[in-house]
Amino acid sequence: MSHLNAIALRVTQIKHLSQFHAQVIHHSLQHHSYWVSLLISHCTRLRAPPFYTRLIFNSAQQPNVYAFTNMLKFYSHVGAHDDVIALFDCMRVSGVIPDAFVFPVLIKSWGKAAIVFHGHVLKMGHQGDRYVRNAVMDVYAKHGPICFARKLFDEMSERMVADWNSMISGYWRWGNKVEADKLFTLMPERNVVTWTAMVSGYSKTRDLVTAKRYFDQMPEKNVVSWNAMLSGYAQNGFAEEAIELFNEMVNRRVQPDETTWVAVISSCSDRADPNLANSLVKMLNQKNVRLNSFVKIALLDMHAKCGNLAAAKKVFEELGAFRNAVAWNAMISAYTRVGDLSSARELFDRMPRKNVVSWNSMIAGYAQNGQSTMAIEAFKEMIRSKDMKPDEVTMISVISACGHLGVLELGNWALNFVNENQISLSISGYNSVIFMYSKCGSMKDAKRVFEEMETRDVISFNTLITGFAAHGDGFSAIDLMRKMKGDGFQPDRITYIGVLTACSHAGMLEEGQRVFESISNPDVDHYACMIDLLGRVGKLDEAKRLIKKMPMVPHAGVYGSLLNASRIRKRIDLGEFAARELFKIEPENSGNYVLLSNMYASMGRWGDVERIRGEMRLGGVKKTTGWSWVEFGGKLHKFIVGDKSHERSNDIYKLLKELREKMRKAGYTADKDSVLRDVEEEEKEEMVGTHSEKLAVCFGLLVSEAGTSIRIMKNLRVCWDCHEAMKMISKLEGREIIVRDNNRFHCFNNGSCSCMDHW
DNA sequence: CTAGGGTTAG
Structure with a gap:
């Protein structure tokens, strides 16, 4: 069979492998363990598909220890640890005695559970084998407690470089920079792996300057070393440096592998540049790059981040058996990124095995699209399903959602959860807490958290x-x-x-x-702030002069500030100027029309008011407002303009009508307050329904008893606008009403109001 | 035979 062995030596591609396989079958040798194990070792090297490799293995009539070992190694190599364990069981059942070569592979696959096998290894008398020893030590280094690994390490009489390397990467994994450094300087001889471990270790601590220093000092580099540095840049958001390093790598004729492409692709994702994405895809096609599942998923993510949802979806569909949790999660965030929460949720619900990232993606998706209540509902759902443990990322979304709602109790509840579950917060975690306290009006706490932070x-x-x-x-x-x-x-x-x-x-x-x-280089937003400032202090002409001097095209916010200031200062000339500009920039925004119209109204120029409303109608501009929220019975109730979806909608409208009649009888004029103002007029015009604030306040009145507080969560304006109305209502209803906005109690009693500071 | 590099969420 020497000619077969000669063919075997020439196997360098999958094509050669299948020719070799055909020859083996031609000679009816596919049942012999020798040829089977030889074929499988080629499969491992060439990364043949698992089903093909297993087919070869299964064709062996009585696989010997070498066939088993090679098959185990193959599974280990592709990360199929379950298959390693299953095959080992199969091996024992067939009565094949495992040798020392099997155990390092097996221990690696068992991971944390390898301790169970420790006894087995001892019984088989393999504990003296240096590779078995290394595997056991590596398990402890990877899964902890690392001191066990250190104990084994210290007890060794002679150490391989691999033993030092296992310890060093173990220390990096547990964040122990000091020990990793110490071992690095102490070890008698280093190899590429050692240096690469240092590069990736420093990358993990986000210290890319030191990582690069080790990278540059390396006596020799291979693809893995380049990949370590490249991924370090990519994962820490240094896209430019990553791409630059990749170019250097190409110049030095280092052949990129799949991992290289993953790093390059994810750097391009960060740039969110569709042109760059397209040229990268073209390059991959040109070079005929083999796309493994990591590369495909990175491509999926890149398409999604560059705004090409269709391409992302296509990759997702084509992934087939490789559609793992990461792919699902990437797709879910692809949808939330464009605000398509229902598609995201549909995918999330269909997803078979959700992990923490799936939940985090969904919760963050809600939080970032202004759906704070939904974010918190999803979080509650998450903690109800007992097997899911929220982490810091979850809590960052939840805490900032509480901030957006402005509900301090909810925020404190979330913080309590953090403490009870011992979730440690990093800088961005604490930042979200500062945000939450600020939004909830508790600046004292925001300051305290800020001061308590170490970094x-x-x-x-x-x-x-x-x-x-x-x-x-x-x-x-x-x-x-x-x-x-x-x-x-x-x-x-x-x-x-x-x-x-x-x-x-x-x-x-x-x-x-x-x-x-x-x-040094003020942008348009800084100008907008400055114009707002000038407007507020009454220097309106100066504000206009500054607008004229701006080196860039002013945006809506610039003219909006001027319009608002003009309204307050009754500078109709500047108000008209600002409004005209605004109508050009955002013709669909009703707020601008309303502001100008209110300005005319406040000066009694009713003809102009009518004219603006006519313009609005002609332009088809619809008035829009946001949601208003009321908390009652631990639940948040939200209302939008003309809302009739609330379960107590009928009662709410009835109450509104009653109040209006009472007020009319009591002689209040309708335009004095915003709760009851021009409801009928609005509805007649069919431009809008009843304001969300009115609905929220009425619901509050409906459910609260005298002396209990109505909590209006969002739209601080609500309380302000409704101030006069609440005074009247308290007088008419003859009861005390307490309305609470973000950080204050407003206590209305017998037609007057007193504010109590809260906390 | 061993040790080093990979995709998703903030």
């Missing part, structure tokens, strides 16, 4: 500054920016928007101007 990033500062801005605390915002610079953080555009907004809300003109002048 902060730019986002920590920006979140707190934005919080100060929303609360009109200009001094704290400026002060914090100063502190930020002192700590060595460079303020970014968000910082400046925050500080300028804070100055604007606090009416701090000079400080705001100083900050604005210090911005």
Whole structure:
């Protein structure tokens, strides 16, 4: 059979392998263990499909220990650990005695459960085998406790480089940089694997400068080393560096493999550039790159992030048996990214084996598309299904959803969950807590959390500054920016928007101007803040001059600020100017028409009011508003304009009608407040239904008893606009009404109101 | 025979 052996030596491609296989069958040798194990070892090297390899194995009549071992190695190589274990059982049943070569493979597949096999290994007398010893040690290094691995390591009389490498990568896995470093300097001889482990270790700690230093110092590199560095860049968001390194790799004639492409593709995903994506796909086709499931899923994600949902879907459909949890999750986020929550949810519900990331994707999808209640509902569903453990990523979405709702109790409940389940928070976790407290009006707590943080990033500062801005605390915002610079953080555009907004809300003109002048490259949003600030302090002409001086095209926010300021200051000339510009930029936005029309109304120019409404009708502009929320009985009730979907809708409208009649009888004029104003008029015009705020307030009145509070969660405006109405209602109904917005109680009694600070 | 690199969520 020497000519067969000669053919076997020439197997370098799948094509050759199948020719060799055909020859083996031709000579009816496919039942012989020798040829079977030889074929399987080729399969492993060439990554033949598992079913084909198993076919070869099954054709052996009585597979010997070598055939079993090679088949086990094949399964191990493709990561099919369940098959390794199943085949080992099969091996024992057939009475084949496993040798020392089997155990390292088996132990690796058993992973954490390998301790069970420890006894088995001892019984078979293989504990003295250096490879078995390494495998056992590696299991402890990977799955912990690492001190067990260290104990085995220390007891060794002679160590292979692989033993040192196992320990080093084990320490990196557990985040122990110090020990990893120590072993690296201590070890007598290093190889590529050692150096690569250091590169990927430093990448894990996000210290890419040191990672690159080790990479550059490596005496020799292979594809894996390049991949380690490349993935380090890709995973930490350094897309530019990754692509640059890839080019260098190509220049040095290093042949990229699938892992290389995964890193390159995911770097291109970050850029979200459809052109780059297309040229990359073209390149993959040109080079005839073999696409394994990792590459395919990376491509799926890239298409989704570059806005090509159809292509992503196509890849997903074509994945077939490789459609694993990661592919499902990537597809779910593809849908949530474009705001298609129902498709995302449908996929999520259809998904067979959900993992934490699936839940996190769904919850984040809700949270980022303004569906905070749905996010929290999904989270509750998640913790009801006992086998799912929320992690930090889950909690970040949940906590910020609580922030968006402005419900402190809910936020505290989420934080409580974090503590009870010992979920440790990183910087972004704490940032979400700062955001939540700020949005819930609890600046004291926001500040406390910020101060308690050991390490902060730019986002920590920006979140707190934005919080100060929303609360009109200009001094704290400026002060914090100063502190930020002192700590060595460079303020970014968000910082400046925050500080300028804070100055604007606090009416701090000079400080705001100083900050604005210090911005090296102000963008359109900074101009918008500045114009808002000038408008608020009454310097409207200066605001207009600044608009004229802007080096870029102003956006709607710029003119919106001017329009609002003009309304307050009754500068009809500037108001008209701003409104005209706004009608050009966003003709479909009803708010602009309403503002201008209100401005005319406040000056008694009813003819102009009528004219604007006519323009609105002609342009087909529909009035739109957001949702209003009321909490009652631990449940959130939400209302939108003209909402009739609420279970107590009939009662709500009945109450509204009753109140209106009572008010009319009591002699109140309809346009004095917003709860009862022009309801009939609006409905007659069929432009809009009853405002969401009115519905929310009426529902609150309906369900609350005297002395209990109505909690209006969203639309802070509600409380403000409804102020007068609530006064009247308290007088008419003869009862005390407590309305709570984000951080205050408003207590209405007998026609007057007192505010109580809360907390 | 061993050790190093891979896709999804914030």
